[in-house]
Amino acid sequence: MPGLVVDLDGTVYRGESLIPGSDSALGRIRAAGHRVVFATNKSVARARSHADKLTALGVPAGPDDLVTVNDVLARHLLERLGPGRRVLVIGEAPLHEELAAAGLTTTSRWEQADSVAMGWDRNLDYAKFNAAFQAARRGAYVAATNPDATCPVEGGELPDCGAQIAALETALGRDVDIVVGKPAATMAHAAAGRLGLAPEQCWMVGDRLATDIRMANEAGLSAALVLSGSTTAAQAAEGPWRPDRVCADLAEFADWFLER
Ligand SMILES: [Mg+2]
Numbered sequence: 001m002p003g004l005v006v007d008l009d010g011t012v013y014r015g016e017s018l019i020p021g022s023d024s025a026l027g028r029i030r031a032a033g034h035r036v037v038f039a040t041n042k043s044v045a046r047a048r049s050h051a052d053k054l055t056a057l058g059v060p061a062g063p064d065d066l067v068t069v070n071d072v073l074a075r076h077l078l079e080r081l082g083p084g085r086r087v088l089v090i091g092e093a094p095l096h097e098e099l100a101a102a103g104l105t106t107t108s109r110w111e112q113a114d115s116v117a118m119g120w121d122r123n124l125d126y127a128k129f130n131a132a133f134q135a136a137r138r139g140a141y142v143a144a145t146n147p148d149a150t151c152p153v154e155g156g157e158l159p160d161c162g163a164q165i166a167a168l169e170t171a172l173g174r175d176v177d178i179v180v181g182k183p184a185a186t187m188a189h190a191a192a193g194r195l196g197l198a199p200e201q202c203w204m205v206g207d208r209l210a211t212d213i214r215m216a217n218e219a220g221l222s223a224a225l226v227l228s229g230s231t232t233a234a235q236a237a238e239g240p241w242r243p244d245r246v247c248a249d250l251a252e253f254a255d256w257f258l259e260r
Helices: 022-031 047-056 069-081 093-101 126-137 161-172 185-195 209-219 233-238 250-259
Strands: 003-006 036-040 066-068 086-090 105-107 115-118 141-144 150-153 156-159 202-206 222-226 245-247
Touching (some): 003 185, 022 036, 066 185, 069 093, 069 141, 086 126, 115 126, 115 161, 141 161, 185 202, 185 209, 209 222, 222 250, 245 250
Parallel strands (some): 086 115, 115 141, 202 222
Antiparallel strands (some): 150 156
């Protein structure tokens, strides 16, 4: 039975408002026996707060139903470096907490850093940025949460982790070593793994071609694009990323998915 990997903003809700019908759509899909996880590139919130927001909007969820970039980054670094290695962190409390929970030691001293972990940091300053640069220059493994240039917020958008990555790459004259969030396969495998399924047994449902649909195309998931977020039907037809299904919203997707 196929599982679902579902994006949040633009797919289940927009900002603080539920997209009408997405609560009952997910309820029907779950009631039919399909497992669902939610995959988010947002590094400045904890799995618990994503879950609480979903639950308050009528989509019951616990932290284990969320696959966040912080969790995926922490697991990736643990696998790559082994426990006890020192990580210099650019990011907010949820990223720090996830790294600590995974058994990694954080340091603010670039001379000691085996790795740099970078997430969206709304308190980023020159000293922190320079520490990341010096650590990377010394050979630390640089891993970032998500490539999004901006994050949509009420009334506009804010620079996100992708803008920070670009600044660091400019200073270094090279790319960071990995960005684990959507569209990376790292995120797809973490989400499918959480469902206990192979990527080919999963559907990705999301509103962005360059992250949600690209990840699905590259990692082997089936892909459904919903037009309830940041993409128009005309953009969906342009490619190069190809959804297997285009729906107005999650409710329309559920109608189709459950009648196949
Ligand atoms: Mg989205």
